[in-house]
Amino acid sequence: MKFKIFILIIFSLVSCNSDQPEPNFYRNEFTGEILTKLEFEQFNKNLVPDTAKEKSLLGYIFPEIIKHGDSIIQPFKYDLRIDNKYIQRSMKYDKIGLSLKSHKFNLLNGESLIIGGKTDKPTFINLWFTTCSGCIKEIPILNEIQEKYKNKINFIAITFNEEKEVKKFLEKKEFNFKHLVNQKEFIEKISSHPYPENILIDKNGTIRYIEPQIIKYEINYFEEIIEKLL
Structure with a gap:
């Protein structure tokens, strides 16, 4: 089955600030893994295939950067949906399934x-x-x-x-x-x-x-x- 692909990049107000320094590392907030800039670019490529037939939505959210010595680390989360089913969401939605009284x-x-x-x-x-x-x-x-x-x-x-x-x-x-x-x-x-x-x-x-x-x-x-x- 083929799926249409949409790419949505979402930045926090902090990370959109032009005064912020350029990160040299990225941290996956789901796994804790630290990636170099090249590794992050490869991660992105693997997540969204060139054929555009597998993934339907990718959304990145970048919280505030972290400075550690000479390192500038950009944490990131992402939303990924295949067809109408989310595979990964950047935030928790615990209210899904909540039954409301009349x-x-x-x-x-x-x-x-x-x-x-x-x-x-x-x-x-x-x-x-x-x-x-x-x-x-x-x-x-x-x-x-x-x-x-x-x-x-x-x-x-x-x-x-x-x-x-x-x-x-x-x-x-x-x-x-x-x-x-x-x-x-x-x-x-x-x-x-x-x-x-x-x-x-x-x-x-x-x-x-x-x-x-x-x-x-x-x-x-x-x-x-x-x-x-x-």
């Missing part, structure tokens, strides 16, 4: 909605806040997915921001999810590594998928996992 929430527009327990539709939750650049960047993509599945999925954007802040934001930016505001306590219950974070819940109220920021070329992946929940 709870009624009052939405920003005055309507109410139940999250958790048995529902007639799966639920797509986006965790965001009004000054989060990554959150804002993915909104057009979220709107595109919402438009396609709006009659089959409950799309809910949840933030810790107050009502006034969100209303002001929505006056300038179209975000076609239903909105829950001032939800710090509930966010702490369901979140893993915001922000942004996308959480997909099945009809029984169980968290099945947790994904980071959606990138344009990842729409097909999200549509595939949505179809599994329907």
Whole structure:
């Protein structure tokens, strides 16, 4: 079976700082192995074959560099997914499998909605806040997915921001999810590594998928996992 390949390189704010020195060693945070620059380049080549038929997603995350004597060590983690199955994830997502009890929430527009327990539709939750650049960047993509599945999925954007802040934001930016505001306590219950974070819940109220920021070329992946929940 052939798999499409996508390469996503993610740098921390620290490692993106141009003032940081160039590393001469790299440390695999999963194994503790120290690699030279050439060995790291070879590791990358082995992880992503030239044929682009085996691996489907590679994402590197580089935490803050470590200085040890004359050595400058760059720790790294990575995400690797084959088709819809993650082989390696850079972070833990212990909330996957969490069953949520039925709870009624009052939405920003005055309507109410139940999250958790048995529902007639799966639920797509986006965790965001009004000054989060990554959150804002993915909104057009979220709107595109919402438009396609709006009659089959409950799309809910949840933030810790107050009502006034969100209303002001929505006056300038179209975000076609239903909105829950001032939800710090509930966010702490369901979140893993915001922000942004996308959480997909099945009809029984169980968290099945947790994904980071959606990138344009990842729409097909999200549509595939949505179809599994329907």
